[in-house]
Amino acid sequence: MTRLEDFRAYRERMNERIFGIDHQGIRRFFNLDTAAYRDGPLEGRVKELLGLVASAVLRCNDCIDYHLDQCVDAGWSDEELYDALNVALVVGGSIVIPHLRHAVETIDLLRVEGE
Amino acid sequence: MTRLEDFRAYRERMNERIFGIDHQGIRRFFNLDTAAYRDGPLEGRVKELLGLVASAVLRCNDCIDYHLDQCVDAGWSDEELYDALNVALVVGGSIVIPHLRHAVETIDLLRVEGE
Amino acid sequence: MTRLEDFRAYRERMNERIFGIDHQGIRRFFNLDTAAYRDGPLEGRVKELLGLVASAVLRCNDCIDYHLDQCVDAGWSDEELYDALNVALVVGGSIVIPHLRHAVETIDLLRVEGE
Amino acid sequence: MTRLEDFRAYRERMNERIFGIDHQGIRRFFNLDTAAYRDGPLEGRVKELLGLVASAVLRCNDCIDYHLDQCVDAGWSDEELYDALNVALVVGGSIVIPHLRHAVETIDLLRVEGE
Amino acid sequence: MTRLEDFRAYRERMNERIFGIDHQGIRRFFNLDTAAYRDGPLEGRVKELLGLVASAVLRCNDCIDYHLDQCVDAGWSDEELYDALNVALVVGGSIVIPHLRHAVETIDLLRVEGE
Amino acid sequence: MTRLEDFRAYRERMNERIFGIDHQGIRRFFNLDTAAYRDGPLEGRVKELLGLVASAVLRCNDCIDYHLDQCVDAGWSDEELYDALNVALVVGGSIVIPHLRHAVETIDLLRVEGE
Numbered sequence: 001m002t003r004l005e006d007f008r009a010y011r012e013r014m015n016e017r018i019f020g021i022d023h024q025g026i027r028r029f030f031n032l033d034t035a036a037y038r039d040g041p042l043e044g045r046v047k048e049l050l051g052l053v054a055s056a057v058l059r060c061n062d063c064i065d066y067h068l069d070q071c072v073d074a075g076w077s078d079e080e081l082y083d084a085l086n087v088a089l090v091v092g093g094s095i096v097i098p099h100l101r102h103a104v105e106t107i108d109l110l111r112v113e114g115e
Numbered sequence: 116m117t118r119l120e121d122f123r124a125y126r127e128r129m130n131e132r133i134f135g136i137d138h139q140g141i142r143r144f145f146n147l148d149t150a151a152y153r154d155g156p157l158e159g160r161v162k163e164l165l166g167l168v169a170s171a172v173l174r175c176n177d178c179i180d181y182h183l184d185q186c187v188d189a190g191w192s193d194e195e196l197y198d199a200l201n202v203a204l205v206v207g208g209s210i211v212i213p214h215l216r217h218a219v220e221t222i223d224l225l226r227v228e229g230e
Numbered sequence: 231m232t233r234l235e236d237f238r239a240y241r242e243r244m245n246e247r248i249f250g251i252d253h254q255g256i257r258r259f260f261n262l263d264t265a266a267y268r269d270g271p272l273e274g275r276v277k278e279l280l281g282l283v284a285s286a287v288l289r290c291n292d293c294i295d296y297h298l299d300q301c302v303d304a305g306w307s308d309e310e311l312y313d314a315l316n317v318a319l320v321v322g323g324s325i326v327i328p329h330l331r332h333a334v335e336t337i338d339l340l341r342v343e344g345e
Numbered sequence: 346m347t348r349l350e351d352f353r354a355y356r357e358r359m360n361e362r363i364f365g366i367d368h369q370g371i372r373r374f375f376n377l378d379t380a381a382y383r384d385g386p387l388e389g390r391v392k393e394l395l396g397l398v399a400s401a402v403l404r405c406n407d408c409i410d411y412h413l414d415q416c417v418d419a420g421w422s423d424e425e426l427y428d429a430l431n432v433a434l435v436v437g438g439s440i441v442i443p444h445l446r447h448a449v450e451t452i453d454l455l456r457v458e459g460e
Numbered sequence: 461m462t463r464l465e466d467f468r469a470y471r472e473r474m475n476e477r478i479f480g481i482d483h484q485g486i487r488r489f490f491n492l493d494t495a496a497y498r499d500g501p502l503e504g505r506v507k508e509l510l511g512l513v514a515s516a517v518l519r520c521n522d523c524i525d526y527h528l529d530q531c532v533d534a535g536w537s538d539e540e541l542y543d544a545l546n547v548a549l550v551v552g553g554s555i556v557i558p559h560l561r562h563a564v565e566t567i568d569l570l571r572v573e574g575e
Numbered sequence: 576m577t578r579l580e581d582f583r584a585y586r587e588r589m590n591e592r593i594f595g596i597d598h599q600g601i602r603r604f605f606n607l608d609t610a611a612y613r614d615g616p617l618e619g620r621v622k623e624l625l626g627l628v629a630s631a632v633l634r635c636n637d638c639i640d641y642h643l644d645q646c647v648d649a650g651w652s653d654e655e656l657y658d659a660l661n662v663a664l665v666v667g668g669s670i671v672i673p674h675l676r677h678a679v680e681t682i683d684l685l686r687v688e689g690e
Binding site: 492493496497500501502506507509510511513514515517518523537539540542543544546547548550551552 | 633
């Protein structure tokens, strides 16, 4: 099992657990989160790219992996993803570099999965 | 003088002062920063939107104003900018709200300037 | 006009402007935010204190002022508020001190208003 | 050994190592940190809840686990802890979600321990 | 009155107010904070430089001004301060730039005061 | 293999992969990052200490390990490193403690390597 598969399994299991808690505020937050990336005035695929860069400057590997998964599904190329990550690197500084390493590794894992 | 004009004047004056310092590292960083938003694998206008959302989740009003200025120049509509800011709000939480207020006010000021 | 009155007027004006934008995601986020502080398994007044400490460690003066306003309305005493702010100071470090100054000044302003 | 037991063992071992360093500033900081959660104008158990929410919005899993341990000892119910975590989620945004997953898993582990 | 003089007056006034609160935890934190920059294994003047860079990457203008005041008193030259700020810029990214502008302006104000 | 050796191997492998991407902005950022710690108006060894404290307050374990490695090479003693970390602890608060544990463990690992 790759670390991506581990992450997806853990994420799915814990999201189910969290929905099982049945806290209305938390459930509504999750729905709002999903809705934020649907097509609207901006295309969903552009918003996934925004989510990726926001995750990178806030330095959250799980969030980066989630949005990379969506970005690859949405058809963004490696070069476009690197160009987005470069914006995150310049805005967020060298403290982002460990997350850039993680992101580039995740992109490589996603391309292997897609073969 | 609007607060936007004040900000632009201060920004220009201090950037000149910083270039006058002539620290090679700082000067190269500024050039790298400018270069990050030029057309590349991603269009510059998409990268300005990434810069806006990164600035919003990192909660920097000056950075928000700078990128909104560029985003409006690049032709993004109010509805598209609000949709990008909504991603920042969901990712960054209610702590982003004061910066959302600031951003919406800046968009209004920019549209008045453009009339 | 005190800075608190200025803040409340600006906040109200811009919140109306933001509701006027009529972005469904943003509007729902604002509703979710309001709902998070209502009585539930925890009393609303305890949750206002949680909101205050979260605002202090994230270093947002507007958010601190908003929650202090609510906390004073909810009947927390000065000593209790200082004790909560002390937790924020220890968790968040000396970088929180400028916001502690702001918070203590706000509490003083709120008590003058209440006289 | 569960991940909670691992964490407690590592935390205890390294805290001893840090006390062994005998840096007066660091030792005093640790004492100050402990003292911040004792009964005062606010009850210690309320301050543990404040520490939990501060840890969640600052996105530190070790800190979340430590405060959840204390919160469960202090008698907070699952529903009360979820309600506190919902405040953290709304204040801190979706970037908090991976830490919410971690926190909910920790609560489940703590309840198993308590059986 | 320059903005530095305003800041020092406000800082002194509110610190007195905070000491007046007489919360033992807060008072001890302030003492610990002062002690951290005294000569120890590292010279105090090096630790002021560390405080400056920490303040810059955490993006707190008041903290930057305070540490710059101390750094100039400790005899650091403009070129040395710029070199330290460059480290902050590279680590923290372009989001630090507004604070770099502020810092450079503060250094200029401090040199005028010193004339 | 210690966790330090794992980290260095991963860091080297991924840095090569990132250079292989051949994105001009990213490559220039990496060069700028390296250059920031060379001797200039401030000695390189002082700037490594600044990098360490910046990494600690921004709470990045990989960055802490990297700078500790450089700091030990530059001849800083354990007591000097602890004194720098104490500044980070006071500025950044108890949320830094898990990273202080990590840092102290890393220093111990580095000294074993150096024997």
